[in-house]
Amino acid sequence: MAVINFNNYSITKANYNEVDSFVKPQDNEIHIQSKFDFKIIDNDSESKTVVLWFNVEDSDNLPFRINVEISGEFKYDKGQDHNDSGFDGFRANALAILYPYLRNVVSQLTLLSNKFPSFILPTVNMYAVVQKHDEAVGLIKEE
Numbered sequence: 707m708a709v710i711n712f713n714n715y716s717i718t719k720a721n722y723n724e725v726d727s728f729v730k731p732q733d734n735e736i737h738i739q740s741k742f743d744f745k746i747i748d749n750d751s752e753s754k755t756v757v758l759w760f761n762v763e764d765s766d767n768l769p770f771r772i773n774v775e776i777s778g779e780f781k782y783d784k785g786q787d788h789n790d791s792g793f794d795g796f797r798a799n800a801l802a803i804l805y806p807y808l809r810n811v812v813s814q815l816t817l818l819s820n821k822f823p824s825f826i827l828p829t830v831n832m833y834a835v836v837q838k839h840d841e842a843v844g845l846i847k848e849e
Contacts, residue, residue, distance in 0.1 A: 710796045711781045712803045719759070719775035722815050728769045736769070738762050742830070744801055744839065746793070754780045754793050756800045758808045760827065769822045774811050778804040798832040805830060 740762045747755040759775040762768060780800050782793040789795070809827045817824035 709783055709786045709791075710793065710800055710803075711783065712800075713779040713781060715776055715778040715804060715807050717774070717776050717811055718757070719773060720811060720815055721771075721773040722819065723771045724819065724821065725769055725771060730769075738768060738825070742827075742835070744835070746797060746800075748793075752782050752784070754782060754800070756780060756797075756804055758801065758804055760808060760812055770816065770819065770825075772812065772815060772825075774808060774815065776804065776808050776811060778807070798836045801832040801835060805832065 740760060742758070742760045744756060744758045747757065749755060755777050757775060757777045759773070761771075761773040763771045763773065778800070780793075780803075782796070787795075793800075813824045813826050816822060
């Protein structure tokens with residue numbers, strides 16, 4: 707048995723809108739400013755909900771706007787946590803487990819437009835995401 711166990715995920719939001727004013731750049735390069743973030747909801751001491759979201763909304767030089775949110779259900783087994791890290795010590799692991807599902811939803815949603823190539827989210831260092839998140843909310847100080 708593992709310290710955290712992934713039970714299930716669900717898509718809680720999926721919005722896609724084509725941008726009518728989009729003009730394809732001559733160099734065919736599209737630079738996307740996106741936002742990716744997460745939150746963890748404590749259901750109880752053993753059950754956690756991890757919510758990931760991704761959106762692209764702030765630019766008229768993009769062919770689409772997209773907003774996707776998924777949530778994953780995890781169980782935390784304190785008896786297997788030999789370092790007594792708590793669920794917070796495994797947040798990056800939970801994000802790494804859930805992120806491929808988010809990548810797939812974004813990819814499929816953009817592919818279904820049948821007008822633009824599928825947008826594939828890059829791989830992400832979840833430990834860096836957690837550290838950046840913790841710095842932003844003041845849990846740790848930047849060095």
